[in-house]
Amino acid sequence: MHPNALLELCAELIAVVNKLDAPADSTVSAFFRQHKNLGQRERASLAETVYALLRERVKFQNLAQSGSGPMPRRLAMLAWRGSDSFLRAALSPMEQQWLTQVQAISVESLAPRLRHNLPDWLAEPLRERLGEEEFWRLAAALNEPAPLDLRVNTLKLKREDAQAELAAAGIDAVPTPYSPLGLRIDGKPAINKLALFTSGGVEVQDEGSQLLALLLAPKRGEMVVDFCAGAGGKTLALGAAMRNTGRLYAFDVSGHRLDALKPRLARSGLSNVYPAQIAHERDDRIKRLAGKIDRVLVDAPCSGLGTLRRNPDLKWRQSPQAVTELQAKQRAILASAARLVKPGGRLVYATCSLLDAENEVIAAEFAAASPDFVPLDAAEALSKAQVERSGEFVENGALRLWPHRNATDGFFAAAWERTA
C-alpha cells in the first residue's frame, strides 16, 4: 500500500480508538475486519501505533498541538511504530519539518504528566503507595509491551518438553521465575498455529494469573468453584492442578465469556469442568452449594489497571466512579462466594488491579466481617505449591505483583481458611 494511504488509514483508526468509547482491542479487530486487504506487516504497524498512542496519550496530544492538518493524522505521525522511511515517504515537506522539530524535544524537559501519562486520579494513589522513585519505575514499566507468557498443561507434557518443542519451531522460551508451569517468550511469535498449542499443550497466560491458581492449590477429587470464571484462563489451570478429577464449577454472569471457554476446554483435555451461567452472585445454584466446596476462587471483576501494558486504553476509560461501583460488586461477590466454602476449605480473593481500594481494602473489610475465616500466609501456601521466591511479591501475607518489580501484570490475592 502507498505510504500515504496507510498513514491515512492509521489516522482513521486513531480517530475511532481515541474516542475511548469501546475497548481498543475490539475497535482494532473490527477495523481490520473491514480492511481485509491489509497485510500482516501493515496491520502490525497500525496496531502498534495505536497502542503507542494510548500508552503516551497525554504526551502525544500535547506535542500534536503545535502542528497543522487533521489531529488524528498528527497523532499518527508522532506515535508511528512502523518503518521510519515508510512514514517519511508519506509526509509533505512541511510535515517532515514539523516532525523533525517535535522529535528533537527532550522528554526530560516535559512536565511530569506528559512523562508518566497517567490520569491524576490514578497517579496520586500509586505515587503515595510506592514513593516518588518507585512510582516512576512503575510508570515506565506500564508503558512497555508485556512479554508473552505460556502455561504448560502438565496433564499433557512437562515444561521442559514444551520448551524443547518451541525451540524446534524456532521460538526461544525461558522458564518463568516464579511459576513452575510457565514459559516466557520475548516478542509476539504466532504460537496459535503450532501443534503444541492446538493440542492443548500450552495456553497463553500471564505468570501472575498462573500464581493465583497455584495459591488456590486445588487437589485431586475436590469440589472447587471458580466464581468469576470468564473465558476460563484460571479455570483451565485449576482443572489441570486437580489432575482432571473431582468437580470444578466455572460460574460467570456472562454466557458470552463462558462460551469462549468451550474451545479452550476442548483443547485442554479436561473433563472435570462444569461451566454454568449464573444470574447474579446470589443465584439459587450458589445457595444449593453453600458449605459444600473445598476451594473457591473469586477472580473479581475489577478496573483491570494491572494490565495496562496490554490494555493501555483502560487508564483513560476507567474513572474513580467506576472504581467505587466495582468495589460494591467486589464486596457482594466475595461475601456470596465465601458462603460456598466448607469448614477447612480455602477462599482466594483476587484482582488484576493496582489500587488498594479494590485489593487490601476489600480483603480487610471481608476479614473484619468474617471471624470464621482466618488469613493464610500466601508465601507459605505458594511454597507448598513449588513456587520459588514468593518473598519477592508477598506483602503482609497477601500476593501483590507489579510489572516493574516482578515483570508480570499487576495482581493482588488474599487467601483464607474457613474454620467453622
Ligand SMILES: C[S@@+](CC[C@H](N)C(=O)[O-])C[C@H]1O[C@@H](n2cnc3c(N)ncnc32)[C@H](O)[C@@H]1O
Ligand atoms: C477478572 S474477570 C475473570 C477472568 C477469568 N477468571 C480468567 O482467568 O480468564 C471477572 C469476571 O467476573 C464476571 N462477573 C461479573 N459480575 C459477576 C457476578 N456477580 N458473579 C459472577 N461473575 C461475575 C465477569 O463477567 C468477568 O468474566
